[in-house]
Amino acid sequence: MLRCNEDEILLFFPVGENSDLVGFVKLSKRKFKIPVVIADTGGDVFRAEESLNSRILQISVTSGGGGSGKSFVVGFLLASTLYSVDWFRVEISNPGSDLERPVLVHLGKRHFSHIVVHSCWNPHWAKESLVLLKNGELFLFHLESIAAIDKLPVKLEGTKVSVAWEGCKEGGWLSCDFSWHPRIFIVACFNVVYMVDWRLENSSGISVLANIEMFDLNHLVRNDRFIAFCKAGSDGFRFCVVTEYHLCLLDIRKPLMPALQWVHHLNNPRYINVFKLSELRTNSTEEQYKWASESGFAILLGSFWDCEFNLFCYGPSLPTPYGSVASRVSSFCNSLYAWELPSELCLLGNRCNCGNCLLKEDCYKTMLPEWIDWRQKEELVLGFCIISGDTWDCSEGFTLIRLVTSGRLELQRYFASWDFISVKPEESRKRLSSQIEDSRLRAVSNQKYKFPRRFKYLRLEYLHGYIYGDLSNVLIKKMQNIPSRTISPTQDRRELISEMLRSVGVHQVGSSPDLANVFSEIGSPMSIREIGSSRMWAGLPLDLLQMAFSNYAELAEVLLDQKKIGIQFLDVPNSSQFPLFFLRKPCNLSNKLPQNVQQGDGLVGPVLPLPLLLTFDDFDMGNHNSDLEENGYSSDYRLTHQCNEVLEVANVSLESCCDINGNHNVSLADERKEKMECTKESRTLFFYKPGAFSDQQDEPFVEDKTFSTFLSKVHEKKSTSISMKKRFGLEAFDDLCPVQVKFTPLSREKDSLVDSSPIEFSSEEMTQYNKLRNQFLLWQKDLKPYQDFCKAIQK
Structure with a gap:
């Protein structure tokens, strides 16, 4: 909320398909008895002209400005996304005329390489702001420097506040704010609250105001942490921090000594704000409460998701008679209660x-299935602001304006009194005339949707069980409710699957293929996760593999709401390829075909995911209970163990085998983790880590080597005596890339993957190929990332 004057305010919120635009409306009582929403032409909300290209996570405003003529500056706004911060100037164009309208002027933008944790305005200087990043870096930005620039927006650089942090857990930064001085900052992380004194810009002194060990006296908070933080009052001396269990009021003049402390009994509260009681009890006519209203404060703490908010009131001790002992003590002891x-x-x-x-x-909550959160069925508050003052009819209380998930702006009046006040709902709760169509919980588009929206809920019990490590229990409950029946094996399917397994080196069905054969089949770069998954697919029992695949004739009976639906799966080709059974080309057929069209008996799938099959396999082996108790979740444990084995064998191979040129070779003779012997016929493998992983120093996620480490194979060196003009096959492409590339020819008649004879090119095609090849080699020579990639392979 940003006040324009006594009877007009601006309300800001994210809008757009990805909540990447700043939207706003004006709320006015200038000419009307009740607040009226003033929107843009056509009843739509006002919007910033430029999208921020990412979801807006925080909006903050500050008042200030001025001016005359065609525009009047009422304040400034900053909007933070995951990796950027944008600054705007809030203006009223053509003030006082019929063409008056609010406008956002985009002043500048700054992209960061780390996640933006929090950003705030300086209450001492209106055009200064502070930004905290996830790696603990602080930046100070001034808008004065761009006041005279005509071409906007500009790229803001900012001033980095150099601080040597001590004691903060990595990646655990929470929030920041200004203290009583414009160069003293308060910075909070998950376990410590710091005060940074930057009055001497050449050096920064830091001190600890609070740490999580302050709550160690309570056995419930051994794993506690700070989860919310805000400034309490305008003087800049007091701050509030929230843990999972406690609410604490701090004073920077008494570090490590909480001024007040409550047990809040709220579930994961992330919103916190502090108000003067005079803002919540405007124009109280009861004289006995006047002193409390003028001297007291209220901390509003709660959670939007649970829609639970509590007010924690505090202030000085009650007035005492002049000359009494309590009066003399209160004169030098400013305690809070x-x-x-x-x-x-x-x-x-x-x-x-x-x-x-x-x-x-x-009762309604218990009737819903366990995979549906009841709050998704309720109307939730997305944001709100509190207004006080005579103009807004806030006598004996305050007015609250909220934005709810249905897209409506609603006004609610609250009364502060010891006595119960009987007010009709239609008098205390009013729906404002504007409806925000861009609510983040609605399906939205830039154009009005012409058709009725119907939502269908899918039963995802298995996915829910897998995510929360409870898949085996979900399967047990399902199998108890399903009558037992045997699956009749299809001999043709068994033979086809067995033939595919033998083609990639699986001679004993139900056992994993040798790692030597797996490495030899690697073509394009594959992650360790893909290699481990492929090997586990090949090692599944034949009965489970039969369950994992189907054909379109069997899928023709699949119904959703008594209607046929179009289902497409991956086509399992007849040719031997690796990896097995997945990463395939989608079949161009569907089960929703006319009856006179032959769908064929070819295999499609998998129709069941690997974790489900691994859990079934645990049931057959009879060790699912012990595995779950010992290792957490059996299928994930088995897959992780498989990936670690692949990674360890590849590491041992690359470290132990080296040819005369310094290239790493892998012997394909044995799959054990022992040191492998190198032979001249061994194929060259190399590790590769994509730049998206290597450039990230402080990733927003914990890196998993099984996903970020790729293994690939360099193609075999051809004899240099062979002239390029005599190479008329696919081997002519070998010199263009250090990675061994396998070609699977496409049938020109059916456009499907089939075995076919080697492709040969004519002399005219080779002539044109040589011309293009020379141009391509020159481009490779000048491309630095490609040259770095080649050097990394040779290390």
């Missing part, structure tokens, strides 16, 4: 808390 117990603040004012309604709500 918690006032009463926390009170609930319901953002959805139409919610009834009577016993009948609460019982119905609990």
Whole structure:
């Protein structure tokens, strides 16, 4: 919220298909008794002209500016995405006329190589802001330097605040803000709250205001951490921090000594803000509460997802008679006290808390399937702002404006009183005239959708069980409710699958192929995860592999809502290829075909994922219970163990075998982890890590080597005596790439993968090929990433 004047405010929120645009409306009471939403032409919300190209995660505003003539500056706005921050100037163009409208002017942008954790405005200087990154770096930005620039937006550089952090867990930064001085900052991470003194820009002094060990006296908080942080009051001396269990008020003048502390009993609260009680009890007519309103504060803490918010009130001690001992003590001891117990603040004012309604709500929650969160069926508040003042009819309370998931702006009036006030719902809760169509929980587009929206919910019990490590229990429950029946094996399918396994070196069905054969079949670069998964697919029992594949004749009976649906799976080709059974070309047929069209009996699939089959395999071996207890989740454990084995064997091979040119060779004679002997016929393998992984120093995720490490094979060297003009086959492409490339010819008649005779080129085709090849080699020579890649292979 940003105030334009006493009777007009601006409300800002993300809009757009990916919430990547700043949208806003004006709320005015200048000419009307009730607030009226002023929107853009056609009733749509005002929007910034430029998209931020990423989802907006935070919007912050500050007042200030001025001006006259055709535009009037009312403040500034910054919008943060995952890796960037944008700054805007908020103007009112043509003020006082019929053409008056709010405008956002894009001032500048800054991209970062690390995640933006938090950004805030300087309350001392209106055009200065602070940005905290996930790696702990602090940047200070000034907008004064671009005031006279005509060509906007500009790229802002900012000033880096050099700080040597100590004691903070890596990647655990939470928030930042300004303290009582414009060059003193408060920075919070998951386990420590720091004060950074940057008044001498050449050096930064840091001190600890709070740490998570302050709560070690309670056995419940051994694994506790700070999860929310904000400034308390405008003086910059007090701050609030929230843990999973506690709410704590801090004073920088007394570090490591909480001024106040509560047990909040809220589930994962991430929103926190501090208000003066005078803002929540405007123009109170009761004289006995006047002192409390002027001296007290209220901390609003809660969670939007659970829609639970509590008010924690605090302030000085009660007034005492002049000359008493308590009066003399209070003159030099400014202690703070918690006032009463926390009170609930319901953002959805139409919610009834009577016993009948609460019982119905609990019954409704238990009736929903376990994979559907009941909150996805409820109307949630996405954001809100609190308005106080005579103009907004906030006597004896305050007005709250909220944006809900249905896209509506709603106004709710709250009354502060010891007595129960009977107010009709239609009088206390009003729906504003504008509806925001770009709510993040709705399917949206830039154009109005002309057709009715119908949503279907899929039963994803198996996926839910796999994500939460409970797949085996889900399968056990399902099998108990399904009558037992045997699966009749198809002899043709068994023979086809067995033939495919033998073609890639699996001579004993049900056992994994030798790693030597697996390495020899690698063509283009494959991650360790892909190699391990392929080997596990090839090692599954034949009965399980039969369950994993089907044909379109069997899929013709698949119905959804009593209607046939078009299903496409991966076509399993007849030719021997690696990896087995996945990463295939989709079949160009569908089960939704006319009856006179022959669908064929070719295999398609897999129709069941690997974790499901591995869990079934554990059931057959009878060790699923012990595996789950000892290793957590059996299928993930087996796949991780398989990938580690592949990685270890490849590492041992590359370290132990080296030819005279320094190239690493792998012997394909044995799959054991022992040192392998090198032979002249051994094929050359190399490790490769894509630049997307190697350039990231502080990734937003924990790197898994099985995904980021690729293994590939260099093609065999051909004799240099062979003239290029005599090479009329696919081997002519070998010199263009250090990676061994396998070609699977396409049938020109059926456009499907089949075995065919080697392709040969005519002399005219080779002449044109040589011309293109020379141009391509020159391009490779000048391309630095490619040259670096070739050098990495030779190491």
